[in-house]
Amino acid sequence: MRHRKKGRQLGRQTKHRWALFRSLVTSLLEHERIETTEAKAKEIRGFTDRMITLGKDGSLPARRRALSFLRSKAVVTKLFSDVATRFKDRPGGYTRMVKTRRRIGDAAELVAIELVSRTEAPAAKPASPATPAEKS
Numbered sequence: 001m002r003h004r005k006k007g008r009q010l011g012r013q014t015k016h017r018w019a020l021f022r023s024l025v026t027s028l029l030e031h032e033r034i035e036t037t038e039a040k041a042k043e044i045r046g047f048t049d050r051m052i053t054l055g056k057d058g059s060l061p062a063r064r065r066a067l068s069f070l071r072s073k074a075v076v077t078k079l080f081s082d083v084a085t086r087f088k089d090r091p092g093g094y095t096r097m098v099k100t101r102r103r104i105g106d107a108a109e110l111v112a113i114e115l116v117s118r119t120e121a122p123a124a125k126p127a128s129p130a131t132p133a134e135k136s
Contacts, residue, residue, distance in 0.1 A: 033114035055084030
């Protein structure tokens with residue numbers, strides 16, 4: 001029986017699973033949108049929310065706790081300076097999951113997990129064909 005055993009095992013040993021979670025959360029905070037399986041995305045939501053809450057705190061102990069989990073100084077700097085300021089008035093729910101497709105090899109359900117208010121890359125304006133009146 002698995003009473004009081006929280007979380008998914010994802011077919012991995014404990015250390016491998018924790019390394020996977022750290023890697024996924026670091027990538028999500030760095031790129032602000034990643035595509036992964038639905039089970040993995042559901043597992044990293046809580047870790048990501050916790051890291052953003054630490055970023056909102058902004059203290060030195062919070063920065064050290066985030067650095068002990070994320071293991072990337074550049075991502076921690078981005079978290080505390082950029083990401084935390086975007087979510088300063090939001091009480092929680094910092095991530096969104098959007099179902100995208102099924103993976104070809106094993107038909108696993110893939111989702112895109114992203115930060116709710118991520119910075120949008122400037123989209124290139126489509127070149128509209130010039131009308132004959134504009135050419136002359």
